[in-house]
Amino acid sequence: MYAILDIETTGGKYNEEGITEIAIYQFDGHRVTDQFISLVNPEREIQPFVVNLTGINSKMLKNAPKFYEVAKRIVEITEDCILVAHNSSFDYRILKTEFKRLGFPFKRKSLCTVELSQQLIPNMESYSLGKLTRALGIPLSDRHRANGDAMATVKLFKMLLNKDLDKIIVKDAIKVEQKSKIAPNLNSIIEKLPSDTGVYYIYNVDGDIIYIGKSKNIRKRIIQHFTGTNSKSKKIQKLVSTVTYERTGSELAALLKESAEIKANKPIFNRSLKRTIFTHALYSFTDKNGYINLKIDKSDSQEQSITTFNTKASGRQFLFKAVDEFNLCQKLTGLYDTRTSCFKHEVKECQGACINKESAELYNKRVNALIEKYNYVNKDMVIIDKGRDIHEKCAFLIENGTFKGFGFFDLNHQINNKAILKSLITPMENNRDTKHIIQSYLRRNKRLKLIELN
Template identity: 50%
Template sequence: MYAIIDIETTGGQFNQEGITEIAIYKFDGVNVVDQFISLVNPEIPIQPFVVKLTGINNAMLRSAPKFYEVAKRIVEITKDCIIVAHNAAFDYRILKMEFKRLGFEFNKQTLCTVELSKLLLPEAASYSLGKLVRSLGIPIADRHRAYGDSFATLKLFTLLLSKDKEKKIIKTLIKNEISQGVSPKLFDILEKLPLTVGIFYIHNSKGEIIYIGKSTSIRKKLTQLFTGTSKIAKRIQNEVYTVTFEETGNELIASLKEREEIVFNKPALNTSQRKSPFLWAVYAEKTKEGYISLKASKTDGRKKEIRAFKNQQSAVEYIKELSDLLELSYELNALIPKKNTSDYKSLDKNIYNQKIIAYIDQQQEEFKNLLITFKGRKTNEKSAIVIKDGDFQGYCFFDLNYQINTIDILNNILIRMTSSKEAVNIIKYYLYKKKDYKLIRF
């Protein structure tokens, strides 16, 4: 659990400042589960430059609660949380100082979104909160007010979680839970998991990721693993300490993330998933007479396929669809037994072959520069997968269309992933099988 915090102060001498406003969003990695926003009477004057910067003046704070009156609420909302702030050293120092004045030691683990942004957004022109969120297309209202800045930090932190391939943020969270002696049982773990599509990470008691999976219902899949009798399921049941997850909004992003995360993190129990599921493919091969024939065969990495499939039946069905669409010879494509005398030989070879070549070229061209958009993780959010020059670039989540229509913002919010033949096959297979997306060509 995270407590996303922003604090406004009076300014003044180091360690003599007072809090004028505080905003805290309690965030479970997916949703805000609690929030606290309040002006605070610091009982000392506000520096004039701070009044000009924040718009908060001494008169506004006369009837505001003093810090000791909100201290209990701050303790409650930050319980078992990692403190997250933009320039966390400042906000955490101010909180510790105020609690120390009350004779209370406030000790928490912290994460700084400035440092995380430098790590995960290395090409950003500036790491000041205002400039950084604008470059990401994140709207920010009431700049230099605690509630506006903390909400922008929350949006930024959500993006950073998605970009964190090494799962450093999640591992910090798990280590924090371990240090507190929290050891949830399987039922308790399941209760916290959503019934939505996404990817999940099973951690052991050292915080290490031992298994990565995906599902259209994360909780349902984990229930199967926690009650299963297979060798892998039993090991998971014995070794699981906790489960973290990421909602993806759709199956395609979940499939792409699962594949990349397994390759990148190499979890001990994911050995079978490291192999490609695309065991069959459709190839265009010339017969001895010079006609192009579509053939379904086991995947051969030395040859370029038209499309890859998970089984032979799907590959054959695809050949039949193309044969019907392009009016191709069933016999040439091995959809009916070869006859002794073949009427396909009366077809004009060049026209026949060109029809197939033109179709293949068209498919390649249509896949060249492409945005594939889906619904997002929430009602007001959408997601997109980006293809450029035929290569998979990555995915993003966006609230406003201008975020994907403005190339600089799109590049900034993009969660980049490795372009590989496997990733392209996953995307093409999904586009062939599903209809829950829109295509934008550019």
């Protein structure tokens, strides 16, 4: 038996959100056997962007039941059921948080239709509920309202069950809160952590931060710290008193925040990360014949680099790929040491810049295309990445080649309006490390959305 649900919340700080609306459909795999739909008075302020998104405002909820008044019904309709939701980690976390406020431990097995869809219906353009159901021809009314979204999830889940004839994938995807062999004091810390991307802070009993890290799965990473057998893990296990975290959704945001927080707090177990995180860089110079040459060299703060690398090997690997992508000369990129033509010219894959056969003007256009792609000097642009939940995005603002900070938004008009965008951004320091982190991330993630600002 399944309990397919959708929850609308107030928005706001992580684990401080309140439920504004909930819809649950009990489903036996063939048909709906019971249902519960209700507005909920969250007893807290609703964020303005949430009001715009859902249409639910405080006035509507004034006479709605409070969570403790509907809690019994939620327990009854979900008992002995597997919770199913689109991005189930969010809905399940919200329910657990609300029950925890009542002093009631709420535990259920869960299934995520986002993850199931990615397995059973691969290569879709988007797995957001709205775009996915539209692409599959599933009707969706009252988008961003609990009842409409829950009913669409019922229809989507029914389709997924039909696709998974042997129910092997569905069974494998069921998430169970397993008992841990970790020490009870450490286990109680883990229970409070999310399986989300973000930055985490490990404190000792005196309230000092002893380690800062980032992970695409905070809970899983802390479990690794608490079960590790190396010297650092054992010291952390002995000294840890509590762990806090900040969800970022975006791995880039987590990397930037981790770097900034380590510099600011200097935790005792982050010593290896206090050093500069890159050793080599890509530089350009123009030779006596007017050709732009590229070279990988040790990083020098006095020189303007195109992009930076953790090692010389990773820099050379990047250059080999760039030579193919932009049809460049191996000799003029320092990859083929010769006084005559490069190897690629011998096999007719280089147009002859190495022996002055191709004009410098034509060759330099392609080199400049590479520089333009991998360097944001003097650029005004916004990098768009994942947000903390399915409805949200993270924006990174770069003005005149300077990283200004990042923030979260829900509506596209917020990033198209520069004044609104700046108000959403949390300022961060621009330094060589942040530049390296951003450039490395852009190289690794080709599908990131980049918006150039006027």
